[in-house]
Amino acid sequence: MQQAPIQIVRPASLANPSAAPQRWEVAQIEALFALPFNELLYQAQTVHRAHFDPAEVQLSTLLSIKTGGCAENCTYCPQSSAYDTGVEATALMKVDAVLEAARAAQAAGATRFCMGAAWRGPKDRDIEKVSALISAVKGLGLETCATLGMLGDGHAETLRDAGLDYYNHNIDSAPDKYADIVQTRQFEDRLDTLQRVRGAGVKVCCGGIVGMGETRTQRAALIAELANMEPYPESVPINHLVQVEGTPLHGTEVLDPFEFVRTIAAARITMPHTRVRLSAGRQALGEAVQALCFMAGANSIFYGDKLLVTGNPDVTADQALLQKLGMRAA
Numbered sequence: 001m002q003q004a005p006i007q008i009v010r011p012a013s014l015a016n017p018s019a020a021p022q023r024w025e026v027a028q029i030e031a032l033f034a035l036p037f038n039e040l041l042y043q044a045q046t047v048h049r050a051h052f053d054p055a056e057v058q059l060s061t062l063l064s065i066k067t068g069g070c071a072e073n074c075t076y077c078p079q080s081s082a083y084d085t086g087v088e089a090t091a092l093m094k095v096d097a098v099l100e101a102a103r104a105a106q107a108a109g110a111t112r113f114c115m116g117a118a119w120r121g122p123k124d125r126d127i128e129k130v131s132a133l134i135s136a137v138k139g140l141g142l143e144t145c146a147t148l149g150m151l152g153d154g155h156a157e158t159l160r161d162a163g164l165d166y167y168n169h170n171i172d173s174a175p176d177k178y179a180d181i182v183q184t185r186q187f188e189d190r191l192d193t194l195q196r197v198r199g200a201g202v203k204v205c206c207g208g209i210v211g212m213g214e215t216r217t218q219r220a221a222l223i224a225e226l227a228n229m230e231p232y233p234e235s236v237p238i239n240h241l242v243q244v245e246g247t248p249l250h251g252t253e254v255l256d257p258f259e260f261v262r263t264i265a266a267a268r269i270t271m272p273h274t275r276v277r278l279s280a281g282r283q284a285l286g287e288a289v290q291a292l293c294f295m296a297g298a299n300s301i302f303y304g305d306k307l308l309v310t311g312n313p314d315v316t317a318d319q320a321l322l323q324k325l326g327m328r329a330a
């Protein structure tokens, strides 16, 4: 059977890496997704190589500093108190225990340490306590990142003054998918916190999750939303849904791995200077798909045996994978 030839469109940034960031229509990103796989990877690699050493990968280690019992109902999340997932709620960790974990991450080769709290948002007194954690971790010479939920007045500034380099706050999915996956807050609430972070001069880490039953158009819309931020985030985690028993999204049809790779490539092409992080879900993806993600322009991973509450490839397995691929820590 004869098929019509596929029209290949190459973005202007491919020919001119120093071109100013462009505004992306969702349809343009859908056109990237529709490219033949090899052409998409070629474009992503071309953009990647214009801005980064393709053998380098940045290593971030996560620590859940306050686990479970969260008041939000994010349908993907094992830490919501709305679902019975077996995750036990804990109090905020103390400085010594956090420092111990940070030292271990640094010794294993991580350069960034990201502290996550299962809060809808921190209270003023939480910000004071987390600030002490940030200062201590920063004192080790690590880059610091925190993800604490929605921020209020003055919070971002206090965290910045304590030594916070990045704040992670994901938009998670396309604007028109958001109400399906979280009902206890609005998409606009996420944008408000991101504005506060930017306004305080803290670098933005913002991405999303794929494999939540969204359409390809919605994956393209997630990428468009990120790429059209002015400026776009310095760090973009692309998570592959980790399906946890007890959460409403457990049992969702698993996304085709090539579609995940395409999402990474679309992020790389549309956000040439960002660190695209191959984030949650690596255990289920396997080594070959991870290698494709690196080819598609991912240049950061979560590194360490655990994400927040679920598993992650262990450090020795990741070191072996990077060695096999001839890659090294940035």
Ligand code: SAM
Pocket (backbone or CB within 6 Å): 076, 077, 078, 079, 116, 117, 118, 119, 120, 147, 148, 149, 150, 168, 169, 170, 172, 208, 209, 239, 240, 241, 242, 243, 244, 280, 281, 308
């Ligand atoms: N509570 C804060 C918040 O929601 O912003 C910070 C911690 S929350 C766990 C950070 C991010 O982890 C979420 O925005 C979501 O993108 C990601 N995440 C949570 N559960 C996940 C899962 N099961 N699979 C993939 N990513 C997940």
Ligand code: DTB
Pocket (backbone or CB within 6 Å): 062, 078, 079, 116, 147, 168, 170, 207, 208, 237, 238, 239, 242, 279, 280, 307, 308, 309, 310, 311
């Ligand atoms: C992000 O984008 N992914 C991380 C981090 N930022 C905070 C969290 C992934 C969580 C995966 C499920 C869990 O272990 O809770």
Ligand code: SF4
Pocket (backbone or CB within 6 Å): 070, 071, 072, 073, 074, 077, 078, 079, 080, 081, 117, 118, 119, 120, 149
């Ligand atoms: Fe709470 Fe964050 Fe999990 Fe949502 S993603 S339930 S806000 S910890």
